[in-house]
Amino acid sequence: MTPVSQHELLVTSGVAALIDTSTWCICDDSDGIVIPQPLYVGFEIDIQMRSRGQLLPVSFLESDRKYSIDHAFEPEANRRAFERAYAENTAKGIKMRAVILSNPHNPLGKCYQFISALSIDLEGIIDVSRVHIMYGMSKDFCANGLRLGVLQTRNEDLLEAVASINNAAFYLWVRLIPSRLIDIDDPSTPSLDVKRMKKLFVDTCTRNGVSIKDGANYFAEEPEDGWFRVTFTVPNAVLEVAMERIAKSLEDLGWLGMF
Template sequence: MATSLPKLTRDAELETLSSRAAENVRDPDHWAPLLKALSNPWSRTNTTGTIILGIAENTLMHQELAEHITSHFTVSPPEHLTYGNGPQGSPRLRKALASFFNARFEPLQQTKAEEFIVTAGVSAVIDELTWCLCSEGEGILFPRPLYTGFRNDLPIRSRGKVVPVSFRREDGGVVLDDLFDAEANLRCLERGLSEAEKEGTKIKAVMITNPHNPLGKCYPPATIKAIASFCAKHNLHYLSDEIYAMSTWRNPNFPDATHFHSVLSVELSHIIRPEMVHVLYGAAKDFCANGLRLGVLHTRSETLRRAMITIATFAWEAYLIQDCWARILEDDKWLKQFLTESQKRLSTNYGTLTSFLDQHSIPYYKGGNAAIFLWVDLRRWKTEDAITEECLKAGVMVAKGTNFVPEELGWFRLTFSTQKEVLEEGLRRLTESLKKFDG
């Protein structure tokens, strides 16, 4: 009987891969801790399961969305079971997106269907944008704290570099409101660009999340103009991730909080060329549909669109799924009711979370009126790792601030866009975990 060959060691097996694949394998697994928590979620019939407050997922309108998709789902063989019109996106969806943007984002110049490219999620948009804008090792500036997914989306395949921009003041202090201040952005972006160039990193763009992730606030027009002027001065692309654009509400405790302004709605024609301004959007957050994997880029640059189409095959979303979203966008009456109710429920849950934190003297970043999470200050307790571990033991998953490249350690991002009973039980488990560190 023939003897089986010995199994390769991990290092030997890595040598059979490309250098980039081997590097990805050596890096910490981005999904491992999430998959472990997601494998045993809490429910009424599984009360010992894990409550997820650490992932930016909005479940508040799942039932309404599922009912609409189920009752309107159709399959048209010529349109849905062939290559259709290619990887740029379903003509029906791109037309619906143009109408949606024109109605909801209030662009100064009307958007057109041909200006949109559809992909399998916003992560795919970021990957394709990075590939098109950055050669290997070139970077994009991000004000910090920043959305943790960028640290995976830019380098993992396209080999772009995330370059965090510090907003720390000259006296060493950190004021989170500075991220939304025009003068602070000009000062800090200039400093960040200079430091990156000194380290040998060529910068190709600035990306912001508006509304901001993880701070949950919107950028005022004056700051959007300041960022645009910085980009124009240095011939950089302005990338505006607006995936939470419709997840905004009025905060009764801060009625003057800046409401959402798309970069498309701000007068920038005298500041930056429109071909250098690009908007990212998707169905995941505002439409409570992370699992549909629908992302979109709006750009007025024909050259960038052509470049992205050359690689769009690798993130080509099924036309069946694209037209599910198109039907939702076309149903004006239902869409208005859906977004209004979603915003109402987000506002209610935001109030539930902030009231709970106030009652337990847990500080947080105040003044939010957007997105589906809150930036919470747990610095007076133990280290982030200790708190995270204790919370998992208690059956609640939270997102530690380190993942968001903050200026100060000890902050956490808590998601509140889940059912009330789930949120309340998660908060109970959180406070029980924190009590372990008191005294």
């Protein structure tokens, strides 16, 4: 068993938030996450609401075998159920990105095992960078209102990605369309040209590998409508790269020298 390092841990506001942000990081729209049935109804919300992942329930019903809830805890029944789910969903063109196992099982309340997944030798079974453990304190302490969760993973890319969208952030409100490009006929309404320019800038930033938020998403009242929100709660090295990419986007559009 490899000891857990503090650098493999991320504290969050509960496991629900972790499932949401992890889905956001690993799934494209409609990519699937498989979970054995019966399953906690909150998983559907966590997976689909923001990230637009797809919940894929795993059925234990078999035509040649009488169904029992206990099948959910039998290794061989699980193997058959997951193989069926994989075959059926692959045939539909659905990409499956992850499997969620809730332990204790929710809603059955029974444990798969009493040892940590971290104590299992995964050599030859699965790359350890693909195994992620989410721990919530609310169940241990019978306090569902205690929104405190922990992600343990040896996947540095996932850890950084989840951290970048999970924590509270500092941000700036900045205008990134040069004022000389803005022509306002009606001072109370942004022109369609400005809206097109903002979309052009957002798309250019996306191509250059940086995400920026249009101020219109925040009900901006400024008639120029050239405002954006820039979040900078990231390590300095990441921030410097982001600023370089924003500058490149402005340069690509010929706007950099207009401020």
